[in-house]
Amino acid sequence: MARNVMVVNLERCIGCQACTVACKTENKVGIGRWRTMVRVMEKGRYPNAKRYFFPTLCNQCGNCEKASKRNGGAMFSRRPDGIVAFDQAKAKKDADGVYERAAVEACPVEAISWDKVSGLPDKCDFCAHRVDAGLMPACVQTCIGKARVFGDLDDPNSEVSQLLAKHGVQTAKPKEKCPGVFYLGLDQMFADNLEGFKEITGADVLSGKVKMQQA
Amino acid sequence: MKFNRRNFLKIGAAAGAALAATGKPVSAMELSPGGKSVNKQGVERKKVPYTCMTCNIEDGGIAYVENDRIVKLEGNPKHPGNRGRLCAKGNAGLLHVYDPERVLYPLKRVGKRGEGKWKRISWEEGLNEVAGKIRAHLKSGKPRKEIAFKWGRNRTHGFIDRWMNALGSPTTMNHTSVCESSKKMGMQPTWGPDIETPDFANTKYIINFGSNILEAAYFHNPYAQRIMDGVAGNKAKMVTFDVRLSNTAAKSDEWHPVFPGTDGVVALAMANVIMSEGLYDAQFINDWVNVSADELKAHLAQYTPEMAENYSGVKAEDIVRIAREFATAKPATTYTYRGPCKHLYGSYNERSAMLLPIITGNIERKGGYCLPRGMGWNGVSPSPEHPHEHSKLHQPDNYPLAGHHVSHHIAFQLLKGEEKVAIWMDYYDNPAYTFPSSHVWEKVYQDEKIIPYFVTFSPIISETSQYADIILPDVSYLERNDPENMPSDLLPWISLRQPVIKPLGESMEFRETIRQLALKIDPDGSLNIKKYFDYGSSENYMKMHFDGVAGLKELGGYEWLKKNGVYPDYGDLSPADYKYYKGGKAVEPEYGLHMKEDANGKVTVGGKKRAGFGTPSGKIEVKTDFYGKAGFNPMPVFKAHPWHWSGGKKILKYGQMVLTTFKWNVHTQARTANVKLLTEIVHKNPAWINSKTAAKLGIKDNDLVRITSGVGHMVTRANVTESIHPDVVAVSTACGHTAGGRFAQAMNNAKADAWARDDDPDLKNIWWNDKGVHPNAIIPVCTDPIGGSQGWFDAVVTVEKAKSGDKYGDVVASVEKAVAFYEETLTYNVAGKNHKKMHPELANAPQAEPVKVVSRGDYREFDPVQLA
Structure with a gap:
C-alpha cells in the first residue's frame, strides 16, 4: 500500500510563492485564505540579519476526521494512501449551525479555512485528484527551487524515502500523529534562531511589514 | 491561517530518520512532472502550449482549458528555460485574461482628458477615426516624425518597427533606459x-x-x-x-x-x-x-x-x-x-x-x-526601410553610446519643445507610473498642446492610458501570437506564443488592429504602406516566421510548433535531476563557443583561427575604443557619485539617505497590480529603514514618515528593520496605484466602472485596505551619460517623522524641480560641463572624435561594431 507524503527541503526553498499561487488556481481557492503558503521569518541584528522561508500546509494528521465523526459528520476521511481527503458534499452543520466547526477547530495548525463564498471548510488534500491521475500535487509540480518533493514512503526507492533515509528531518505539529509532511533543514534554522524566534505571517512580511527580534 | 509562536516552536522530532538507507540511487518520482491536467472529477483537460509574458523572460507554459475558459496554467516540461515550472506571476497569469477591469471593446473619451468618462464605440468607428488621423497627417506634408509610438514591453519581434517604418516615422520610443540599458552598453x-x-x-x-x-x-x-x-x-x-x-x-x-x-x-x-x-x-x-x-x-x-x-x-x-x-x-x-x-x-x-x-x-x-545562446526564425518580407528623418525623442543629442536610447528624457524633451508630436500611440506602457518623476509624464499626457491626439492599445485603464483620447483594446498574452526566444538556458530554443482561447469580448490582437489600420490608411497601396500588411492574419505572419526554419521545417514547421510550443525537442525531462534525456543520455550544453574553429575568425589560438567574440578585435575588449572615441574612459573605472561623495568623503547630512526601489517576487513593476492572487500577498510598500538609523531619527516601526527628495515628498509608513544598510531607505515600486482596478487599489465591494465587470466574487472579499504609496514621482532623473540608463538607486532623500497635517499616501512633486534635475543630469553628458570634471584622468587624452550612432529600434538590432 502506498503512503503518500511530502518532504520539504528548506535549503532549496526561495520563498517565491509559486506553490502558494499554483495551489490557488488548481483548487480554486479564493482570496483571504490559503491551503498552503510560504511563511517568511527574519532574525538577527544588522548586518547579520537572516531571513527564512517556511512552506506550510495541512500535515494530514487526521484530527479533523475524528472531530467530524464525533459530531456525526463524514466530511473528512483518511484514504488508504494516507491522504486526509474531504468531500464538501458530506459536510454537516454543527449544533450552532456552522459547517464542521468542530473539525475545523480540531486542526492544530489552522490549516482548514472556510470558503467565504460557499461557507464550507476547505484544506490541502495533496491534490488527491491529481495524485489519482498520476500527477504531482500542483505545489510540487511548480516548485522552482525543487524544495517540495512528493511520493510514496512505502517505496524505499522513492525520492521521499531516500531523502528521509539520508537526512534528519522534522515534522510540524502534531508530532504524535502519523504525519504526511517532513521538513529537511528545519533544525538548522532553529539552532540559529530558537531563542526569541519571532513568528510573522507571510502576508505581513511579504508586504514589507517585517519585525525583528530586538535582542 | 496563522501560526502563533508557541505552535511554531512545538515542532516534533524526526519521524522518518529511522528509515534505513537502501544505498540505491534516487529514483525519479513516480508521479509525472506535468504535461497533463485533470479536473476534480478526474477528466483530462484540453491543453494548449503557449509562451509566458507576465514578465520578459518568456518561459514555456501549457494552458489547460475547459469550456473555452482557461482553468490552469503550468510550465511546459519541454521548454529548456523553465523546465515545466512557473513562478508565482506565471501561475497567476490567467487572471490577466479574466481581469474584471479589462477593457473588452473600443472606448472613446467623452469628458476632459483624464476625467474617466468614456463611451463605447464600434471597432469600425474606432479604426476609421485613428486611420483617418494618420492618413490625414501623411497627406498633409507635415513631418512624418510627428507620428510617435511609445512602447514599454515589446515582444512583437520587429512588428512595431514594421509599422513605424511603413509610416515613415523614426519616432519609435522604447523603455530600456528605465530598465537595463547601461548593463547592455x-x-x-x-x-x-x-x-x-x-x-x-x-x-x-x-x-x-x-x-x-x-x-x-x-x-x-x-x-x-x-x-x-x-x-x-x-x-x-x-x-x-x-x-x-x-x-x-x-x-x-x-x-x-x-x-x-x-x-x-x-x-x-x-x-x-x-x-x-x-x-x-x-x-x-x-x-x-x-x-x-x-x-x-x-x-x-x-x-x-x-x-x-x-x-x-x-x-x-x-x-x-x-x-x-x-x-x-x-x-x-x-x-x-x-x-x-x-x-x-x-x-x-x-x-x-x-x-x-x-x-x-x-x-x-x-x-x-x-555567452548567451540563441536561435532565430525568418523575417517577413517585404520589410519597410528605416526612415531617414531623425527624431531626438528616439535618440537625444550628446548620448553617443546610448544605443538603447534615453526614453526617460522624453517627457522633459517634450516639455521643452525639442520635437513636435501630432499623434501619440501608446502600447504596453505606463510611464506615468513606472518612470522617474512620473508626474512629469502625467503633465505631458494631460496637455493637448503637447500631445494633440493620444491613442492607446492598452486593455487596462492605467495611470497612463487614462489620458487617452481613444482605446483600441489589445488582448492578453494568452490570446496573441509572437515568435519568442531568450537565452535563459545554455540549450538554445525558440518558442511560440499563440492564442489558447478566442479573445474575450471584442478585444483584438494588436497585430490584427495594426493590419486593419494599415489597410484603411492606404486602401489602394498608393501610400506604399499596404504591401507590408498584406499577410492576411497573425497566424499567417507566424507561419512566415517559422515554416522555413531549418530542422523545424522537417518536423512540420509552424503546425508542429503549435502543438509542442517550443523547438527543439531536447528529449524527456527527468524529474530526478531536471535534465533532458535522449536515448538514455543526458543532453549537455556546448561550452567554449569562442574557441570553435572558424575560417573567418579574427583571433588565432593554438595555430587555428577561432570564432572569438563579437568585438572589432574578436577578443574581449577590456579596453574599448567605443568609449575612448566617444570621450569616456576606455578602461573599467569607478566614479563616485557627486551627490554622495566629495573628495572621497561621504557628504550625506543628518537624516539623509539614498532611496532605493525594489521588486517583490510576486509583482512586476506595474502590470500585476490587479491580479488578486498576487496583490493579496503583496499590496503595500512601507519604507524599509535600518533600526539604528530609525532610533537616531526618533522613528518607530509603523510610524508615519515623510520622505523628501529634491523633487518633492511622500508620506508613508516606516518598516524599521535589520535588513537594510543604515544609509539607505527602500520603497518597493510594486504598490501605490492610482488607477488599474479594484484589486490594485484595495477597493472592496466597490461599484464597477461602466466598462468593467462584477464577475469575480472575490471583488467582495478584498481583505486589505492599504494599497501602498508609490515613490516614482519624487525620484529625480539621473542619467548615466554612457549607456543612458536611469540611476534609480541614486536619489538622496531626507527621512523624518511625518509633520502635522501629513496624511498617509500624500505625494507632492514639483514639475519645475524635476526639470531642474533633468537639466543637471545633462551637464554630465559628453557635451556638459561636468563631463570633464568627472574625468580628470582624460585631460591629456586626444579630443574625442564625433561618434555616429547607427543603432535603432529594438536592442536586439544593436551591434556595437557598427559604432563608427
Whole structure:
C-alpha cells in the first residue's frame, strides 16, 4: 500500500510563492485564505540579519476526521494512501449551525479555512485528484527551487524515502500523529534562531511589514 | 491561517530518520512532472502550449482549458528555460485574461482628458477615426516624425518597427533606459552580446553584485532553479553585495551590505587583488583579452581594498578573502542583473564587474560565465526601410553610446519643445507610473498642446492610458501570437506564443488592429504602406516566421510548433535531476563557443583561427575604443557619485539617505497590480529603514514618515528593520496605484466602472485596505551619460517623522524641480560641463572624435561594431 507524503527541503526553498499561487488556481481557492503558503521569518541584528522561508500546509494528521465523526459528520476521511481527503458534499452543520466547526477547530495548525463564498471548510488534500491521475500535487509540480518533493514512503526507492533515509528531518505539529509532511533543514534554522524566534505571517512580511527580534 | 509562536516552536522530532538507507540511487518520482491536467472529477483537460509574458523572460507554459475558459496554467516540461515550472506571476497569469477591469471593446473619451468618462464605440468607428488621423497627417506634408509610438514591453519581434517604418516615422520610443540599458552598453563593447548566461547549476562560486535574481527577472525562474541546483545540489558558495537583504541575499552564504553605487569599486579592488597576487588566468588573458596582464595590473593598482572599503563599507579583509576564494574556486561566475548598472556611470560599474570572470578565465567554461545562446526564425518580407528623418525623442543629442536610447528624457524633451508630436500611440506602457518623476509624464499626457491626439492599445485603464483620447483594446498574452526566444538556458530554443482561447469580448490582437489600420490608411497601396500588411492574419505572419526554419521545417514547421510550443525537442525531462534525456543520455550544453574553429575568425589560438567574440578585435575588449572615441574612459573605472561623495568623503547630512526601489517576487513593476492572487500577498510598500538609523531619527516601526527628495515628498509608513544598510531607505515600486482596478487599489465591494465587470466574487472579499504609496514621482532623473540608463538607486532623500497635517499616501512633486534635475543630469553628458570634471584622468587624452550612432529600434538590432 502506498503512503503518500511530502518532504520539504528548506535549503532549496526561495520563498517565491509559486506553490502558494499554483495551489490557488488548481483548487480554486479564493482570496483571504490559503491551503498552503510560504511563511517568511527574519532574525538577527544588522548586518547579520537572516531571513527564512517556511512552506506550510495541512500535515494530514487526521484530527479533523475524528472531530467530524464525533459530531456525526463524514466530511473528512483518511484514504488508504494516507491522504486526509474531504468531500464538501458530506459536510454537516454543527449544533450552532456552522459547517464542521468542530473539525475545523480540531486542526492544530489552522490549516482548514472556510470558503467565504460557499461557507464550507476547505484544506490541502495533496491534490488527491491529481495524485489519482498520476500527477504531482500542483505545489510540487511548480516548485522552482525543487524544495517540495512528493511520493510514496512505502517505496524505499522513492525520492521521499531516500531523502528521509539520508537526512534528519522534522515534522510540524502534531508530532504524535502519523504525519504526511517532513521538513529537511528545519533544525538548522532553529539552532540559529530558537531563542526569541519571532513568528510573522507571510502576508505581513511579504508586504514589507517585517519585525525583528530586538535582542 | 496563522501560526502563533508557541505552535511554531512545538515542532516534533524526526519521524522518518529511522528509515534505513537502501544505498540505491534516487529514483525519479513516480508521479509525472506535468504535461497533463485533470479536473476534480478526474477528466483530462484540453491543453494548449503557449509562451509566458507576465514578465520578459518568456518561459514555456501549457494552458489547460475547459469550456473555452482557461482553468490552469503550468510550465511546459519541454521548454529548456523553465523546465515545466512557473513562478508565482506565471501561475497567476490567467487572471490577466479574466481581469474584471479589462477593457473588452473600443472606448472613446467623452469628458476632459483624464476625467474617466468614456463611451463605447464600434471597432469600425474606432479604426476609421485613428486611420483617418494618420492618413490625414501623411497627406498633409507635415513631418512624418510627428507620428510617435511609445512602447514599454515589446515582444512583437520587429512588428512595431514594421509599422513605424511603413509610416515613415523614426519616432519609435522604447523603455530600456528605465530598465537595463547601461548593463547592455557595458557588455556589448566588451564582448559583443548584451547579456551573459552564467552556468549556475555547475558552478562552485557565485559573486552576486546587486541582483535579486531569486525574486525578479532576468531570468528569475530559470536562474533560480539553476542557482538552487548549484547551491544546494553542487554546494556552490554564493556571496551577495546588496544594499538590502533581498531574498537572494537571504539565500546567500554571505550578505555584504554595500553603500549604493559602489559595487563597481569593490569589483575593481577584487580584480586588483587577483592580478597583484598572481591568481589570474595568464593564458586566457594572453589569448583572449586585448590588454596584457601587466597593463591590467598597472591600471588596477589604484583600486586598493582599503579604497573600496572607504566607499562601500565592505571590509578590506573581506574583499581580499572573497577575491582569493573566487579566483581559486573554479569554476566561478558573477551576476549583476540589474544592480550596478542603475547608477550614474552604471556602464563603468558593469564593465568593472565583468573583469572578475574574465581575468580568472571563467568565460565559456562549464560552471562559468558564458555567452548567451540563441536561435532565430525568418523575417517577413517585404520589410519597410528605416526612415531617414531623425527624431531626438528616439535618440537625444550628446548620448553617443546610448544605443538603447534615453526614453526617460522624453517627457522633459517634450516639455521643452525639442520635437513636435501630432499623434501619440501608446502600447504596453505606463510611464506615468513606472518612470522617474512620473508626474512629469502625467503633465505631458494631460496637455493637448503637447500631445494633440493620444491613442492607446492598452486593455487596462492605467495611470497612463487614462489620458487617452481613444482605446483600441489589445488582448492578453494568452490570446496573441509572437515568435519568442531568450537565452535563459545554455540549450538554445525558440518558442511560440499563440492564442489558447478566442479573445474575450471584442478585444483584438494588436497585430490584427495594426493590419486593419494599415489597410484603411492606404486602401489602394498608393501610400506604399499596404504591401507590408498584406499577410492576411497573425497566424499567417507566424507561419512566415517559422515554416522555413531549418530542422523545424522537417518536423512540420509552424503546425508542429503549435502543438509542442517550443523547438527543439531536447528529449524527456527527468524529474530526478531536471535534465533532458535522449536515448538514455543526458543532453549537455556546448561550452567554449569562442574557441570553435572558424575560417573567418579574427583571433588565432593554438595555430587555428577561432570564432572569438563579437568585438572589432574578436577578443574581449577590456579596453574599448567605443568609449575612448566617444570621450569616456576606455578602461573599467569607478566614479563616485557627486551627490554622495566629495573628495572621497561621504557628504550625506543628518537624516539623509539614498532611496532605493525594489521588486517583490510576486509583482512586476506595474502590470500585476490587479491580479488578486498576487496583490493579496503583496499590496503595500512601507519604507524599509535600518533600526539604528530609525532610533537616531526618533522613528518607530509603523510610524508615519515623510520622505523628501529634491523633487518633492511622500508620506508613508516606516518598516524599521535589520535588513537594510543604515544609509539607505527602500520603497518597493510594486504598490501605490492610482488607477488599474479594484484589486490594485484595495477597493472592496466597490461599484464597477461602466466598462468593467462584477464577475469575480472575490471583488467582495478584498481583505486589505492599504494599497501602498508609490515613490516614482519624487525620484529625480539621473542619467548615466554612457549607456543612458536611469540611476534609480541614486536619489538622496531626507527621512523624518511625518509633520502635522501629513496624511498617509500624500505625494507632492514639483514639475519645475524635476526639470531642474533633468537639466543637471545633462551637464554630465559628453557635451556638459561636468563631463570633464568627472574625468580628470582624460585631460591629456586626444579630443574625442564625433561618434555616429547607427543603432535603432529594438536592442536586439544593436551591434556595437557598427559604432563608427
